[in-house]
Ligand SMILES: NC(=O)NC(NC(N)=O)C(=O)[O-]
Ligand SMILES: [Zn+2]
């Protein structure tokens with residue numbers, strides 16, 4: 001007797017897509033088979049004929065801002081929007097919540113306010129800031145999945161960016177406890193000086209803002225972090241690379257044997273500087289959006305296997321903070337709200353438009369982050385014995401994203417009005433259906449890791 005059987009779906013495995021049935025018991029995938037479940041019974045049987053079943057997405061980069069800035073986002077709203085987007089686990093960044101997750105006490109606060117509110121599994125990043133090297137060990141022992149540092153100002157007063165000495169000492173400590181460092185890699189020197197030059201001239205357009213944070217600023221910071229990785233042996237994960245030129249520097253380091261990985265985000269694969277000009281603050285992020293050619297190059301890089309992980313970097317703020325006032329793009333909050341759209345973008349622009357294999361999409365959004373952050377094979381793969389975290393998709397259903405479809409707190413998105421092909425029909429977390437045909441169907445916390 002199974003709790004749940006999903007019949008006749010196309011199951012997306014790491015290297016193939018197979019037709020079959022999935023049997024779930026006690027929140028785990030028990031049986032995956034072409035025909036063994038034909039006569040089996042279950043409390044609920046779902047007919048998935050014509051549907052694809054993906055391993056639930058793991059979004060390794062979101063900012064849910066709780067505690068302390070719940071007017072920006074929150075676990076309740078944020079996690080529901082993830083469920084609607086097919087995401088079954090998320091990793092919450094240490095900043096934008098107040099207090100930031102830079103010691104055990106603050107991590108406990110974070111866990112306490114996540115408990116009972118999230119409909120998907122929640123995991124937490126710790127922060128590395130100049131003030132907290134002595135807290136790295138306790139954060140690691142209390143389960144953070146890694147540490148995040150900013151090499152340039154974060155925009156948040158209580159989360160300072162690291163100076164070179166902090167990076168160096170922090171990385172030695174992170175390596176010693178056996179964890180990894182995720183970095184926001186932009187050069188403070190380059191970005192600050194270029195921003196000053198622009199502002200002195202009163203040049204504050206979208207393009208001015210983008211030019212003040214050039215690709216070379218990412219490359220410079222990435223080269224520096226690679227030097228420290230080589231010196232300390234600390235594993236490094238570069239978040240939100242905006243360009244293939246950045247990815248290639250990381251690729252060369254990988255080939256030399258440096259333990260380094262890289263993330264990009266759906267917005268760098270689907271939006272350009274023109275979108276920033278047209279849409280304003282809703283499309284502002286750091287590093288900024290790039291030009292059309294960069295977007296194409298980044299897809300090539302992705303398809304070539306040079307990128308390890310895709311995450312949303314959902315970094316919301318109240319609409320007033322996203323407004324571009326008097327044409328000044330420097331002042332609006334940097335961060336794109338995209339938690340709900342990752343899979344839609346990858347299916348539409350990756351699979352349908354660029355023939356990206358579904359298995360590769362599953363690797364980038366589930367298996368790879370699970371492996372990188374120590375959750376594999378418990379999560380990230382459809383296999384017997386793994387947690388029953390699944391996303392059921394209608395690959396050929398088209399829809400146009402409407403503001404009211406968005407379940408996060410502030411219904412902003414650079415994708416409103418865009419038509420996607422590939423719709424999430426159902427999301428299952430630890431064997432429970434949490435989202436079905438446009439409705440959140442569960443209201444209980446799943447797991448706080
Ligand atoms: N404080 C932030 O949330 N920053 C984020 N902002 C972006 N990406 O524009 C980030 O991840 O750097
Ligand atoms: Zn960042």
Ligand SMILES: [Zn+2]
Pocket residue numbers: 061062063093313314315
């Ligand atoms: Zn971020």
